[in-house]
Amino acid sequence: MISKRITSIITSSAAVLTLVSAAQAGTATAGKAPQQIAETKEESPFDKIWSLFSLYKNDSNPILQELNFSGRYQGQYYSIDGDKSSDDDWDHRRFRLGVKAKMLDKKLSLNAEIFSELNPGGEFYAGFKNLNLSYKFSDEFNVKVGKLEPEFTYDYSMSDTLHIFFERNALVNQFKNDYTSGISVFGKSGKWSYELAATSNTPDKEFGEFNGGWSTTGFISYDLKDALSVDKAVWRMDFMHSEHDANDTLMTGFDNGLATSLDLKTGPYGLVSEVIAGFGNSNNVGLILTPTYDITKKLQFVGRYTLALSDEDKGQNPQKRYESFIGAPKGDVYNSVYAGLNYYLYGHKLKLMTGVEYATMSGGDSSWTYLAGIRAFW
Numbered sequence: 001m002i003s004k005r006i007t008s009i010i011t012s013s014a015a016v017l018t019l020v021s022a023a024q025a026g027t028a029t030a031g032k033a034p035q036q037i038a039e040t041k042e043e044s045p046f047d048k049i050w051s052l053f054s055l056y057k058n059d060s061n062p063i064l065q066e067l068n069f070s071g072r073y074q075g076q077y078y079s080i081d082g083d084k085s086s087d088d089d090w091d092h093r094r095f096r097l098g099v100k101a102k103m104l105d106k107k108l109s110l111n112a113e114i115f116s117e118l119n120p121g122g123e124f125y126a127g128f129k130n131l132n133l134s135y136k137f138s139d140e141f142n143v144k145v146g147k148l149e150p151e152f153t154y155d156y157s158m159s160d161t162l163h164i165f166f167e168r169n170a171l172v173n174q175f176k177n178d179y180t181s182g183i184s185v186f187g188k189s190g191k192w193s194y195e196l197a198a199t200s201n202t203p204d205k206e207f208g209e210f211n212g213g214w215s216t217t218g219f220i221s222y223d224l225k226d227a228l229s230v231d232k233a234v235w236r237m238d239f240m241h242s243e244h245d246a247n248d249t250l251m252t253g254f255d256n257g258l259a260t261s262l263d264l265k266t267g268p269y270g271l272v273s274e275v276i277a278g279f280g281n282s283n284n285v286g287l288i289l290t291p292t293y294d295i296t297k298k299l300q301f302v303g304r305y306t307l308a309l310s311d312e313d314k315g316q317n318p319q320k321r322y323e324s325f326i327g328a329p330k331g332d333v334y335n336s337v338y339a340g341l342n343y344y345l346y347g348h349k350l351k352l353m354t355g356v357e358y359a360t361m362s363g364g365d366s367s368w369t370y371l372a373g374i375r376a377f378w
Helices: 003-027 034-039 045-052
Strands: 052-055 064-082 086-103 108-114 130-136 141-149 180-189 194-202 214-223 230-242 256-266 267-279 282-295 299-310 333-344 350-361 365-377
Touching: 064 108
Parallel strands: none
Antiparallel strands: 052 064, 064 086, 064 365, 086 108, 108 130, 130 141, 141 180, 180 194, 194 214, 214 230, 230 256, 256 267, 267 282, 282 299, 299 333, 333 350, 350 365
């Protein structure tokens, strides 16, 4: 079964690559002068396909300006070999469907998406992920209310549709962040950006029970690009405080958290470095380094090193995907090294990803995880 799935993925990817090459070849052999070719940029097959998701667009309508069909699919094959066990399968990692709308001169935005658990035993309607309204009073002050995801740490500062790695790092996963009901205020002034959010720790399929604890998260960031004369340089500082109860399911890993990161990019080279600390029943600190190199405009190398330390013997968890699948133990020192290649067929909207990760936990337990997948969003 697994071999058939892998063959299907490879065949489909090859077919898409053939279509892309044919489209590019057709443009290059049209017999036009270089200037004419540069001036005549034809719509690609992907442009035409993705335009179908735009259901309505009319900037002159005072009530509704845009209505789009939204969604994402992320599927990946994994094979993990540990010291005590091994496992492999195809994982329907994420599947969501919904709508996005912009209203009232694009100041009011609606985001509503359900998610499905496509793996065996899962539900097609597993609940809402996004279900929120946001209003833009100005660039400096925006408000979002409803079901949302707090942007604590670099990994949670962006949508998973833009991730260049398969999974968030092992330490940030231990905070147990996810979509939940709450309110956030955010904005940008000059080179500064910020967010402050209050969210419930008791979610359910819709808005939650509101009978548990609450968390407060926030960040500030500063654009250092001009000061460092590079293509991108963003410094960021995050905090988290959780008043979690015994029956809460989110933000229960630590009582308080801090993180600081620096995102650098110059030419084809990139590096994100982050230090994360969590304080509570155990006190953990981690260093995450994510270097990148753009081999071509479509092909990118991605690396990541993770070091997580705890002051408790079993205070650090292994990666929940996929190390926990084979019963990898907890410990006080966790190390992992990841290397992968991403191929962007249509930017982040359609990309193929491959990677391998080696991880060790104190006590000598180790594992190798091999990954290959596809990610798409619209």
